[in-house]
Amino acid sequence: MDYQPWFSGSILSIMKNLIIFTDLDGTLLDYDTYSFEKALPALQLIREKHIPLVICSSKTRIEIEHYRKKLGNSHPFISENGGGIFIPKNYFNLRVESLEFREEQEDTYTVIRLGARYDDLRKAMEQLRSEGFNVRGFGDMTVKEISDVSGLSIAEAAMAKERDFDEPFFFDGENHELPRLFEAVKAKGLKHTQGRFLHILGNSDKGRAAAVLIDLYKKELGEITTLAIGDSLNDVPMLEKVDCPVIVRKHDGEHDERISIANLVKEDGTGPEGWARAVLRFIGETKN
Ligand SMILES: [Mg+2]
Incomplete structure (x- = not known):
């Protein structure tokens, strides 16, 4: 210790x-x-x-x-x-x-x-996909899917989907591609962070x-x-x-x-x- x-x-x-x-x-x-x-x-x-x-x-x-x-x-x-x-x-x-x-x-x-405004984060997710990044946010997923990936109950997963300022997301790709993804996030004036999941967020x-x-x-x-x-x-x-x-x-x-x-x-x-x-x-x- x-x-x-x-x-x-x-x-x-x-x-x-x-x-x-x-x-x-x-x-x-x-x-x-x-x-x-x-x-x-x-x-x-x-x-x-x-x-x-x-x-x-x-x-x-x-x-x-x-x-x-x-x-x-x-x-x-x-x-x-x-x-x-x-x-x-x-x-x-x-x-x-x-x-x-x-x-x-x-x-x-x-x-x-x-x-940030959640709508702006959702638009950024769309843009990242059009740039070739295979990303998927809570806003793209059903409550059941969020429950499956998080271990939250269905009721809690529904609460997790009620977002205002930050979008948790998954990236289906290789680890070595992450720096390029993070650069693309930054180029949109946004930030990323990591807790249990990856997150895209504004200047907060x-x-x-x-x-x-x-x-x-x-x-x-x-x-x-x-x-x-x-x-x-x-x-x-x-x-x-x-x-x-x-x-x-x-x-x-x-x-x-x-x-x-x-x-x-x-x-x-x-x-x-x-x-x-x-x-x-x-x-x-x-x-x-
Ligand atoms: Mg934690």
Whole structure:
């Protein structure tokens, strides 16, 4: 295990107001079963301590709402790899407004949109196909097909298809062709990332979205300490924005070796098991 002490005494003494950002797939949720059961003791502890847990996932709004309900979570969340930030009404005392971002008031949330328009991503998929790339997005697939490739139930696969800002896709080709595909994505002014699936998205990522919330928490609470837990490349921008970045082992039992960030902690344990270990150790060590 790559154990590193997280805090020196001096940092420990200034730690305040812990905020936890978390990925879902393969991190808080088991890769195969999408269960967070192994993380329950840690989830219970952060609930008792009223520590905000901000979900930051490639999943859609409706999928995340489903898990928030299961988790009894009422904190802000980030959908579709940073495409949308959803802040429950009256969550922050201060008014959430920024000239920099498009913001919409809904009944239950203030929504900040950072992501591309889904229609534009679908057009880009068409263009990639016409350029000879054999790509297929969730928008090209039936709910049954999404269920088959993801292991999601039919009901959950239907929620995964309700997309606003990001398109998960499959590429039927050789690995050595991937750089050319990614160049073609870039030539359209778009980006790609990788979690469980490949994704095409606009100028948004988990880190940009997390930074917006970190800023709001700071304005609200003053000094804060931020922890983020992930497992894949699409978590890197989020991990780079926090004080304490953590990755858990992927379903193959390995840490993603492509992730290299200063201060990165590679927690022992796969998915939710590693997640619980990280949270319990962190809170235990910091006496939050
Ligand atoms: Mg993940």
